[in-house]
Amino acid sequence: MLKTLKEIIRTGDATVKYPFAPIERPKDARGKPEHDLANCMACGACAVACPPNAIQMVIDSRAQSTSWSINYGRCVYCGRCEEVCPTKAIRLSTEFELAVMDKNDLEEICMYSLQSCTECGSPFAPAKEVDYAYRILTQFVDDPDARQAAELVKVCPRCKQKRDSQRAKQNFESLGGVS
Amino acid sequence: MSINKSDGLRIGESHVREAESRFPGVIREVRWICDDQIVLDVVPEKAPDVIEYLYYDRGGWLSVVVGNDERPINDAYAVYYVLSMEEADPCYCIVRVEVPKDPGEFYSVSPKVPAVVWGEREVQDLFGLRALGIIDNRNLVLPDDWPQGLYPLRKDTMDYRYRPEPTTDVENYEFLKDTGDRETTVIPMGPLHITSDEPGHFRLFVEGEQIIDADYRMFYVHRGMEKCAESRMNYDTVPFLAERICGICGFAHSVAYAESVEHAQGIEIPLRAQFIRSIILETERLHSHLLNLGLVCHFTGFDTGFHHMFRVREQSMDLAEMLTGARKTYGLNLIGGVRRDILAEQKVSTLKYLDRMRSEVANLVDELLSTPNFIDRTEGVGILDRKVARDYSPVGPTVRGSGFERDARWCHPFDGYKSLDRKAITAGSCDVKGRTLVRIGEFMDSLDIISELLENAPSGPVLNENWTYEPHRFAVGWTEAPRGEDVHWSMIGNNQKCYRWRAKASTYSNWPVLRYMFRGNTISDAAMIVGSLDPCYSCTERVTIVDVKKRKQQILTKQQLENYCVDRRHTPLEY
Ligand code: SF4
Ligand code: SF4
Numbered sequence: 001m002l003k004t005l006k007e008i009i010r011t012g013d014a015t016v017k018y019p020f021a022p023i024e025r026p027k028d029a030r031g032k033p034e035h036d037l038a039n040c041m042a043c044g045a046c047a048v049a050c051p052p053n054a055i056q057m058v059i060d061s062r063a064q065s066t067s068w069s070i071n072y073g074r075c076v077y078c079g080r081c082e083e084v085c086p087t088k089a090i091r092l093s094t095e096f097e098l099a100v101m102d103k104n105d106l107e108e109i110c111m112y113s114l115q116s117c118t119e120c121g122s123p124f125a126p127a128k129e130v131d132y133a134y135r136i137l138t139q140f141v142d143d144p145d146a147r148q149a150a151e152l153v154k155v156c157p158r159c160k161q162k163r164d165s166q167r168a169k170q171n172f173e174s175l176g177g178v179s
Numbered sequence: 180m181s182i183n184k185s186d187g188l189r190i191g192e193s194h195v196r197e198a199e200s201r202f203p204g205v206i207r208e209v210r211w212i213c214d215d216q217i218v219l220d221v222v223p224e225k226a227p228d229v230i231e232y233l234y235y236d237r238g239g240w241l242s243v244v245v246g247n248d249e250r251p252i253n254d255a256y257a258v259y260y261v262l263s264m265e266e267a268d269p270c271y272c273i274v275r276v277e278v279p280k281d282p283g284e285f286y287s288v289s290p291k292v293p294a295v296v297w298g299e300r301e302v303q304d305l306f307g308l309r310a311l312g313i314i315d316n317r318n319l320v321l322p323d324d325w326p327q328g329l330y331p332l333r334k335d336t337m338d339y340r341y342r343p344e345p346t347t348d349v350e351n352y353e354f355l356k357d358t359g360d361r362e363t364t365v366i367p368m369g370p371l372h373i374t375s376d377e378p379g380h381f382r383l384f385v386e387g388e389q390i391i392d393a394d395y396r397m398f399y400v401h402r403g404m405e406k407c408a409e410s411r412m413n414y415d416t417v418p419f420l421a422e423r424i425c426g427i428c429g430f431a432h433s434v435a436y437a438e439s440v441e442h443a444q445g446i447e448i449p450l451r452a453q454f455i456r457s458i459i460l461e462t463e464r465l466h467s468h469l470l471n472l473g474l475v476c477h478f479t480g481f482d483t484g485f486h487h488m489f490r491v492r493e494q495s496m497d498l499a500e501m502l503t504g505a506r507k508t509y510g511l512n513l514i515g516g517v518r519r520d521i522l523a524e525q526k527v528s529t530l531k532y533l534d535r536m537r538s539e540v541a542n543l544v545d546e547l548l549s550t551p552n553f554i555d556r557t558e559g560v561g562i563l564d565r566k567v568a569r570d571y572s573p574v575g576p577t578v579r580g581s582g583f584e585r586d587a588r589w590c591h592p593f594d595g596y597k598s599l600d601r602k603a604i605t606a607g608s609c610d611v612k613g614r615t616l617v618r619i620g621e622f623m624d625s626l627d628i629i630s631e632l633l634e635n636a637p638s639g640p641v642l643n644e645n646w647t648y649e650p651h652r653f654a655v656g657w658t659e660a661p662r663g664e665d666v667h668w669s670m671i672g673n674n675q676k677c678y679r680w681r682a683k684a685s686t687y688s689n690w691p692v693l694r695y696m697f698r699g700n701t702i703s704d705a706a707m708i709v710g711s712l713d714p715c716y717s718c719t720e721r722v723t724i725v726d727v728k729k730r731k732q733q734i735l736t737k738q739q740l741e742n743y744c745v746d747r748r749h750t751p752l753e754y
Contacts, residue, residue, distance in 0.1 A: 003546045004483055014490045026497075028519075030504035051416035078419055078510040083518070 025094045030077045032095040035070060035108065040089035042068055042112040042126035046081035055081060064114045064123045072098050073106040087132075117156035124156035191217045191270030194237050202229055212654050213442045215270040215591070218259075223285055226276045230260055231291040233274070238266025240585065241572040242655070242666040243683040244298020246306045248334045252651055255279055258302055260288065260295060261655055261666060265590045271655055278308050287313040294572040297691055305332040315355075320398045323352045331406055339403060339410040354394040356384045363391050366702065381709075385702060393697040397690065405680050414440060414648075414669075414677040418512040421667070424682055427470065430463045430509050431660035432682060435667040437512045438593065439656030443669065446646045448594075452516035454636035457595030459502065459509060460658060461625040461632075465536065466495035467661030468622040471713040475615050476547060478707045479556045484547050491539045498532045501525060516642035526633050533626045544619050557612035561696045561708035564609065574688045575663020576621070577712055580614035582607040587659040595632045611711040618713075651678065660685050662713050686714045703743050 016023065025031070047055045047068075054074035059066045081090045100106055114123035115130040134153045140146035152160060186193070195209050195217060206229070208220040221229050233239040239262035247257045256278040264270050278285045287310035289296040299310040300319035307330035318325070324345035330336055356363070363384040378399040384392045404424065408417050421436040422429040434456050441448060448456075469492035476484030496506045502525060503509035511517045521529075547553055563573070563581045572578075578585050586603035588596045604620040606613035653670035663685035672678030689712050696708050 003542075003549065007487060007542060007546065008483065011487070011490065026501045026504070028504050029500060030510065049416075051412070051419040076419060076423075076508065076510070077505065079504070079518075080419075 025096070027094070029094045029096075030079050031093050032072060032098055033070065033075060033077070033079075033081055033090050034093050034095075035068075035110075036089045036091075037110050038089075039087050040068065040085075040110075040112075041087060041128035041132045042066055043086065043129045043132075045084045045086065046090055049080040049084045051078060051080065052076055059114070061114070061123050064116065065111050066114060066126055067109055067111050069107055069109040071107045073103065115154060117159055118154045119159040120156060122156060124158075130154060190215045191264065191268055191272060193268045194233060194264060194270070194272055195219065197237065198229055198232060201232060205229060212273075212652065213445065216273060216442065216654055217270060218273045218275050220275045220277070223276050223278070226260075226274060227286055227288045227291045230262070230274055230288045230295070233262050233264070233272055234292045234294070237264060239264050239272065241292065241294040241298070241688075242271070242657070242664065243668060243681060244295050244302060245668045245679075245681040246302035246308065246332065247670065247679050248306060248332060250280055251334060256283065256306060256308055258285055258299075258308070259668065260298075261668065263587075263590065263657075263664070263666075265585065269590055271591070271657075273655070282309075283307060284309045284311055286311050289314045293570050294691075297687065304330075306330050307333065317353060320401050322398075323350070324348070331403065332409075339406045352396055354382045354396075356392045356394060358384050358391045361386055361391055381705075383697065383702065383705060388701045388703070390697045390700050390702060390705065393694050395690070395693070405682065408677050408680045412677060413675045414671045415514050415675070417669075417677050417680060418514070419508075419510060421682060422508050422510065422512075424684060425660075426507060427467050428463055428660035428662065428665070428685070429507060430459055430511070431658040431665045432667070432684070433509075433512045434460060434594075435656040435658045435665045436669060436680070436682065437514055437656065438658075439654055439667045439669040440514050440648075440671065442656055443652040443654035443671070444646065444648045446515055447643055448516050449640045449643055450637050451520070451639045452641040452643075453593075453597075454595040454632050455517050455519075455521055455641060456512070458521065458629055458632050458636075459499070459511060460594075460660075461629045462495065462499050462502065464625045464661045465622060465629075466492050466499065467713075468618045468625075469495060469540070471618055471661075471710070472544075472547070472615070472622070474710050474713075475553075475557075475611075478710050479550065479553045481547065481550050481552060484543060484550070487543050487546075491536060491543065494532055494536055494539075498529060501528060501532075513642060515644055515646065516640070518642065520641050521633070521636070529633060530630060533630055537623070537626050540622060554612065556704075556707060557615060557711075558608070558610060560611045560700060560704050561711055562609050562699075563692055563696050567692055567695045571691045572688055573663070573692045574685050575659075575661070575713075576614045576617040577663065577689045577692070579603055579605045579617045580711075581609040585664075587657050587664040591657060593657065595636070598635060599628065599631065601628070611707055614711045653679075662686055663688060686712065689714065 042057065044057050047057045052074045054072070054076070055068070055070050057066055057068050077092065079092045082092050098106070112126045112128060115125050115127040116123050130153055134150055137146045137150035137153065189211060195206070198219070199206055202225055205222050205225040206219050207222060210218050212218055219229070234241065242261040242263045245259040245261065247259065249255055249257050258276045258278060260274040262272045262274065264272055276285055285308060287299055289299055289310070290312055293314065296313065296315050297319060299313055300315060300317070302308055303310055303313070304318055304321040307328070322345070324347045326343050326346050329343060363386050366383040366385055367380060380396040380399070382394050383390050404420060408420055412420060418433040418437050422433040424432045440446070469488050473485045473488030473492065476482065476488060499509065500506045502521060503511055503519065511519055563577065565581050568578050568581045568583060574585060582605050584603040584605055589601060589603050601624070604617050604624060606616045648671055650671055650673050653668060655666055655668045657664055657666045665685055666683045668681040670678045693709065693712060697705065700708060
């Protein structure tokens with residue numbers, strides 16, 4: 001009994017004023033992922049890595065756009081998105097007070113336009129991602145493969161395949177083959 | 180391949196040889212799926228004998244029973260009995276019994292080894308296979324109003340989101356009672372109560388105040404996680420789901436899953452990552468044991484102690500948040516290692532946290548043990564008989580409180596524990612007090628383990644990303660969670676999918692013995708006994724008391740029962 005009393009007196013107040021006073025979280029605490037619309041190139045790496053599918057991308061080829069959305073109600077704050085993002089466009093903050101009055105407010109959506117194929121005209125990948133690839137490829141000025149890839153960067157995979165097969169056919173014929 | 184130096188045999192080979200010479204021609208195939216895990220493919224009729232032999236004569240304990248729908252792979256079902264061999268030549272022996280898809284029957288092991296009964300009931304429910312001669316044929320996992328012939332884990336039955344309509348409104352679950360010719364009252368507790376977090380239904384058969392027998396019904400909140408993982412997740416995202424099996428010992432599950440894949444695929448985890456996993460596992464034990472110690476205080480009427488335990492527990496939560504970025508669900512594991520290193524400055528502050536908790540908890544424990552009520556309420560209460568324990572393979576402080584040295588950290592050392600030389604902490608008194616003392620001992624031990632691991636952790640990378648996988652290999656992974664051994668069995672499929680995942684939480688092994696622990700105690704001890712299992716608090720919501728003599732039934736709230744447990748006056752049975 002005496003021990004208990006002593007312990008009570010020694011402890012004093014154990015509670016903190018939160019939520020009436022701010023509470024400190026460790027600097028590496030995992031909280032709300034913050035998405036940077038401008039830096040993001042809609043590559044979709046985060047959407048693939050996200051375990052609970054909080055991040056989703058939906059392509060609308062008619063509108064030639066793709067949406068990138070995050071639902072904070074599904075997010076488990078694991079930080080996989082941050083880990084895989086090539087452009088550091090998504091970072092976890094320490095923010096944790098995410099309650100909202102309307103469930104819809106938990107979702108954030110942004111749209112990115114798609115690149116149309118310069119040959120067939122059909123949209124095939126986010127324009128920013130194509131541009132990103134182009135900028136990387138053009139850094140390798142001395143590499144003929146990179147140069148060729150840069151030239152074809154705006155051609156969709158199907159048209160590329162078509163080109164390849166046509167070239168193969170030409171090669172075959174020039175070698176005297178019969179088709 | 181690891182060879183045992185003394186006899187030149189592979190790990191676990193002694194068990195195989197003995198079993199082969201005792202049952203010639205019964206073991207069709209033996210293969211090592213990793214260093215210390217052996218699969219024995221056994222002739223179905225003889226499986227019960229082989230398992231009985233390995234269990235009782237070779238020091239085996241049951242870890243988990245796994246059903247698997249292997250029709251797409253080899254046109255049959257299979258049931259795997261995972262035995263943890265803990266005496267000589269420790270290893271995991273996985274007895275595989277192939278079950279032909281038609282008629283889908285296998286010989287139940289339960290008449291010989293009662294520990295498998297929950298596992299076999301689950302296989303019956305989820306795969307629609309029949310265990311011939313099973314000692315308890317009731318549903319375990321599926322609700323009693325589930326449609327006939329719908330077996331959720333068969334690969335071709337249902338979408339994981341499908342929720343069939345109940346087929347009946349009548350309660351048709353039969354509760355077992357072994358009360359002889361004594362007339363008893365029935366006290367049901369549960370399944371739902373507005374104040375409680377998890378549902379479960381208990382039925383106590385009492386004579387006056389004395390509990391004669393008890394039975395229970397669980398799985399009201401079966402979440403279908405295994406089905407969900409198998410249907411829509413990639414094998415490398417499952418650690419994050421596994422972590423959500425339990426709100427207290429989630430990290431233990433996530434490690435167990437990750438290691439099941441790593442063992443199956445032969446993936447080396449960097450040494451530093453192994454140490455970090457152990458450090459975080461122990462951190463989890465700190466807060467879990469403090470939670471249970473707090474509840475013990477509460478149940479023995481020492482609520483001041485309860486609050487102080489929870490106050491100190493907050494430090495372990497802060498510690499976890501500092502190390503992992505979150506109070507719970509640490510999100511640390513990937514297949515191949517961990518995602519965060521422990522930095523030098525974090526090490527320093529961890530050691531500070533440990534010192535503070537060590538002295539504070541020592542004081543609180545001293546207070547608790549000198550509270551006369553504590554001894555009075557826990558000594559000789561909820562006895563877990565050693566024979567019952569041996570038959571049912573309970574785990575954690577529950578079995579260690581009955582003197583068995585069962586602790587996966589030391590029986591099958593893994594991760595950072597390999598570098599430590601320690602023994603399981605046990606108590607011989609088999610009662611609530613024993614189990615509480617084990618937890619106190621383990622708490623203090625964990626503090627030392629963390630500092631030792633922090634001191635000895637080698638430097639280096641924490642994640643190995645350099646590996647490929649081969650579909651349809653399987654293995655088990657295990658950890659010693661605060662409540663006992665968590666065992667996960669997993670098999671990866673094609674296209675990065677998880678083909679089958681079976682997660683066994685520690686409390687799953689502890690429920691079956693509860694019935695025996697209740698017997699002979701009074702109703703006022705019921706909550707105390709359940710609490711001594713530390714069952715993630717899923718069960719003490721409501722109690723129905725049935726007085727067989729008076730043919731009356733009464734439902735008690737959790738509050739009534741708890742109040743009675745705390746003050747032991749005003750029995751709620753006065754009606
Ligand atoms: S933190 Fe995890 S759950 Fe949340 S959006 Fe990123 S990957 Fe998805
Ligand atoms: S990974 Fe980064 S760049 Fe790619 S879609 Fe996600 S946020 Fe945008």
